[in-house]
Amino acid sequence: MLAKRIIPCLDVDHGRVKKGVNFVNLQDVGDPTEIAAAYQKQGADELVFLDITATNEKRKAIVATIEEVASQVFMPLTVGGGIHNVDDMQNLLKAGADKTAVNSAAVSDPDLITQGAEKFGAQCVVLAIDAKWNPVRQGYDVYVNGGRKQTDLDAIEWAKEGVRRGAGELLVTSMDKDGTKSGYDIALYQQLTAAVNVPVIASGGCGQINDFSEVFAKTDVDGALAASVFHFGELTIPQVKQDLRTKGVIVR
Template sequence: MLAKRIIPCLDVDHGRVMKGVNFVNLKDVGDPTQIAAAYQKQGADELVFLDITATNEGRKAIVETIEAVASQVFMPLTVGGGIHSVADMQNLLKAGADKTAVNSAAVNNPELITQGAKKFGSQCVVLAIDAKWNPEANQYNVYVNGGRKKTDLDAIKWAKQGVARGAGELLVTSMDKDGTKSGFDIKLYQELTKAVNVPIIASGGAGNIQDFTDVFLAANVDGALAASVFHFGELTIADVKSQLSQNGVIVR
């Protein structure tokens, strides 16, 4: 078993870290550069930086902010938001990102995944999926534009298509669980780990240390991402790793 990754996430809106519940009611948490530096000290395995309003506002990600964050961290940095082309990916990689996460643009143009993987390698292309359970259709629907727009895409089928096109990793957020602190959506990640053979990062719902143990043991994901519990000091990364280790989960 590979060591599991604990990954804090910076949801950034116009240069400030924000956090909400179910993708709404966002609150200002602070400066991304300072928060990134704090997570570097805490021993985070990776950092995810998502410009959460870039796509909806039709703009590119804020390169200056990404450069400032990259200067503070020596762990892998994944950046998403406002990526519409291979050139956009290249600009973010030049700014200090190790991986680029595509979501809305990939749904609109799946060929972007293929082109990015071909130019930079699959390890640089993360397919980000915002998924919400649809009881009528009995499936998880994919949402785009920062969770504002529902599509008819089945999230599990879309994950398989994205991996077939060259995505080297999946970052999958449960919109039902986002910010609720009620635990990860185990069922979603169990379905995903059966469907694809690339690393999966679970996002949405972390509320306590046990939630991390549960998602790693029950769903066998490769990484667990959280924001609120780390931003507000409810948990530290060291605490989470210590508990995971005690529960037989291999961590770095």
């Protein structure tokens, strides 16, 4: 059994780390390089770095910020936001990213997933999905442009297509749970992990230490991502890992 990963997420807007609730009301949290270095010290397994306004503002990903973070941090770094083509992926990988996360651009052009996987390997291509429950059709809809735009894609079917096209990992955020601190969307991750055979990272809703053990106990996700609880010092990564060990979850 592979060790489960604990992954802080830095949502970056114009060079500052921000955090909101349900993708809105963003608060400034601090400098990305300082925060990344602090998480490395705590023992984070990986770091996810999302430029949350690049796509909506039609900007490129902020390569200079990634270079600075990568020079200070030696754990795996996944970067998303503002990736429009394979050249953008290459620029981020050269800047120090280990993996690139595609979301809106992959929905617009699914072949981007295949092109990236063929050029850099599936392990470098993460399909990020922002999913929201639709009570009318009783399924999860895919949203793009930082959660601002609904699509007609079903999240589970899109995840399966993304994997078929070459995505080596899925980073799936529950928009219903994002920033609410009410726990991960267990039903979403149960459906996802049953549908695909690549690692799935759960994102959105972590609010207390038990949320980590619950998502690992009730679903087959490989990693749990969190932001608010770490950014605001409510939990530390060593606390979370110790709690998981006492509950029999294998962590690094």
